[in-house]
Every structure is written in structure tokens, then in C-alpha cells.
Amino acid sequence: MNPPNPDTPATLTPIPALSDNYIWMVQKNHHAIIVDPGDPAPVLAHLGSGTTLEAILVTHHHQDHVGGVLALHQRTGARVYGPRHEKIPHCDIPVGQGDRITLPGSGLQFDVLDVPGHTAGHVAYAGQLDADQTVVFCGDTLFAAGCGRLFEGTPAQMLQSLGKIGHLPPDTLVCCAHEYTAANIRWALQVDPDNAMLQARARDTARLRAQGLPTVPSRLALEHQTNPFLRTSHPAIMAAASQHDGTMLDTPQAVFASLRAWKNKA
Numbered sequence: 001m002n003p004p005n006p007d008t009p010a011t012l013t014p015i016p017a018l019s020d021n022y023i024w025m026v027q028k029n030h031h032a033i034i035v036d037p038g039d040p041a042p043v044l045a046h047l048g049s050g051t052t053l054e055a056i057l058v059t060h061h062h063q064d065h066v067g068g069v070l071a072l073h074q075r076t077g078a079r080v081y082g083p084r085h086e087k088i089p090h091c092d093i094p095v096g097q098g099d100r101i102t103l104p105g106s107g108l109q110f111d112v113l114d115v116p117g118h119t120a121g122h123v124a125y126a127g128q129l130d131a132d133q134t135v136v137f138c139g140d141t142l143f144a145a146g147c148g149r150l151f152e153g154t155p156a157q158m159l160q161s162l163g164k165i166g167h168l169p170p171d172t173l174v175c176c177a178h179e180y181t182a183a184n185i186r187w188a189l190q191v192d193p194d195n196a197m198l199q200a201r202a203r204d205t206a207r208l209r210a211q212g213l214p215t216v217p218s219r220l221a222l223e224h225q226t227n228p229f230l231r232t233s234h235p236a237i238m239a240a241a242s243q244h245d246g247t248m249l250d251t252p253q254a255v256f257a258s259l260r261a262w263k264n265k266a
Contacts, residue, residue, distance in 0.1 A: 010108070010129040012173065014214045015042045020179045021064050022216065024137055026129065027051060031105035034078070035059070035125070035137045036177050040068035044075070054105040058082035058091070059139025060122040065177060085121030095123060115141045115165065117158025118148035126168055134172040135217070138165055143176045144218045145201065146184035147229040149264065155257040159232070166230055170221035181205050181215035184227075187266040191228045191240045191259065198226040232256045 008029050014022040017039045024035035025046055031054040037043050047053060053076040058066055060083060070089040073080050081101055084094040095101065097114035110127035118140045126136040140148035141158075142165050150158055165174075185202045192198055201222065205215050223230050231237045232252040241258040242249045249255045 007130075008107075010106075010133075012129060012135065012175070012217070013046065014175070014216060015046055016179075016214070017042050018064055022175075022177055022179065022214065023068075024175050024177075026106070026108065026135075028106040028108060028129075031103070033057060033103060033106060033108065034072065035175070036065040036139060037068035037072055038064040038066065040071040040075070043068060043072060047076075052076075052105060053078040055101070055103050056080045057101070057110070057125050057137060058088050059124060059137065059141075059177070060119040061086040061088050062119065062140070065139065083121040083123045086119065097123075101125070101127075110137075113161075113164055115139075115161035117141060117150055117153035117161045120152040122153075122161070124165060126165075126172070129173075134169045135175060136165055136168055136172055136220075137175045139177050141165065141176075142174060142223065142227075142229075143178060143184055144174065144181040144216050144223070145188050145198075145227050146180055146263065147227075147260070150260060155260060156253055158260070159253055159256045162229060166220065166224065168220055170219070170224070172220040173217040174220055174223060175217045179214060179216070181218075182209055183266075187263055188226065188228050190266075191262070192226075192231075192236055194236070195226060197222070201226050228259050229256065232259070 010028040013025045017023050023037050026033045033055045035057045066088045079092045081093045082088045082091040084096040095112045099112040101110045110125040113124040115124045124138040232255040241255045245258050
């Protein structure tokens with residue numbers, strides 16, 4: 001077999017699934033990688049006849065992320081990578097912080113990040129689509145203009161996890177797993193109403209959704225400018241959270257906890 005061509009461009013596709021999920025597909029050198037397949041049917045519909053499903057990457061154990069794992073593995077033989085500390089329907093290679101996944105068919109590599117908070121063993125996968133483009137598949141940890149609910153983790157854990165993702169290169173494509181952007185922005189504007197970048201993002205998001213188009217992936221630089229959960233040290237965000245709670249909040253963790261509780265009720 002000829003070695004994969006590193007200069008072949010990669011194709012990144014958000015596949016709509018269930019009610020508001022995205023299953024991510026990367027295709028390169030006639031091989032595909034799938035992330036968080038909650039439903040096998042749309043994945044099989046998108047796989048071309050000349051494309052081999054090389055790997056399935058799972059970020060966490062929730063059913064809307066793993067519902068199609070076993071069926072796809074049985075249908076295609078694709079190797080399944082999943083969080084070491086969570087139980088999923090099928091897992092060939094458990095992974096965690098510091099692991100590197102090398103996929104010889106596509107020629108792609110992904111570094112695994114432990115990002116607990118939404119669930120206790122949640123992981124993310126960061127890698128290069130090509131020489132100039134970093135991507136992170138972050139499941140339900142970082143959303144466009146938001147972050148995941150804390151079902152199993154603590155505010156301190158989630159804040160640390162967001163910081164870990166936030167230290168990736170600014171042009172990193174943020175591939176989250178849900179179309180929550182419009183609702184997240186409506187809430188973010190309550191927190192940060194004078195943010196001109198956020199106002200522009202609201203307009204862009206409305207335009208995309210009116211056309212039936214996805215609002216993701218976003219870029220990490222845009223998240224740093226418009227996502228309150230990545231701006232817990234910014235004076236305007238600290239002031240808004242303090243005013244909402246009726247008490248002075250002077251640490252990023254306290255601000256994050258306030259924002260998450262505020263968003264839960266939005």
C-alpha cells in the first residue's frame with residue numbers, strides 16, 4: 001500500500017444527527033475519521049463507496065455521542081478510540097491525557113486531552129488537518145459561545161478543561177457536538193451586551209441559521225473574544241457575574257460558577 005500523501009487536503013464535515021447533534025467527519029487520502037457518532041445512519045449515508053472508515057473517536061459516554069458506535073464498528077471494522085475512564089458500547093483503544101493517536105490510512109494524528117467537567121472522563125482530540133490548520137474535537141466541553149453543563153464534574157475542573165483547550169493556537173477550528181450557538185449567543189449578550197464582536201457574531205449566526213447552515217466550526221480566537229466562559233478574568237464579565245449574584249466575585253472560578261448557574265436557568 002502506498003503511504004498517505006500529507007499534501008492531500010482534508011475535508012471536514014459536520015453531519016447533522018438526532019435533534020441538534022453534529023457528528024464530525026474528516027476525510028483524507030480516501031480514509032475517514034468519525035467523531036461522536038450518536039446515530040449510524042447519517043454516517044453511512046455520507047461515506048462514499050471509495051472511502052474507508054478508519055477510526056471512530058469518542059469524547060464521552062452520553063448516548064447521543066455513542067449510539068452509533070457499535071453498529072459502525074461492526075459494519076466497517078473501524079477501530080474505536082474512547083475515554084479511558086468511561087464506559088462506552090465498544091472501545092478498542094482506551095485513551096487519555098498525553099496519548100497520541102496515529103492513523104496511517106489518512107496520515108492524521110491527534111493528541112488526547114483530558115477535559116473533565118461535563119462528564120468525569122471526557123476527552124478531546126486535537127490535531128492538524130494539514131500543515132497550517134489545527135482542529136479540536138471537544139464534544140460537549142466547549143461550545144460555540146458556550147460550554148457544557150456540569151453533569152459529573154466541578155466548576156474548577158471545567159474551568160481547567162476550558163483553559164487547556166483555550167491554549168491551543170488561536171486559529172484552531174473548534175468542532176463541538178451541538179448546534180447551540182444561537183441560544184448561547186442570546187444568553188452571552190445578557191452577560192456582555194457591549195461586546196461589538198459578540199453583536200456581529202449574533203448577526204452572522206442568524207444569517208447562517210436562516211439559510212439552514214451550521215454555525216460550526218468556530219475558531220478559538222473568536223471564542224476568546226465572544227464566549228463568556230473563556231473570559232472569566234475580563235472586567236466586564238466579572239462585573240456582570242457579580243451584579244447577577246449580588247456579591248463581589250473576584251476569582252475566575254467564582255465567576256465561572258456564577259456564569260454556569262446563570263446559563264442553566266436561561
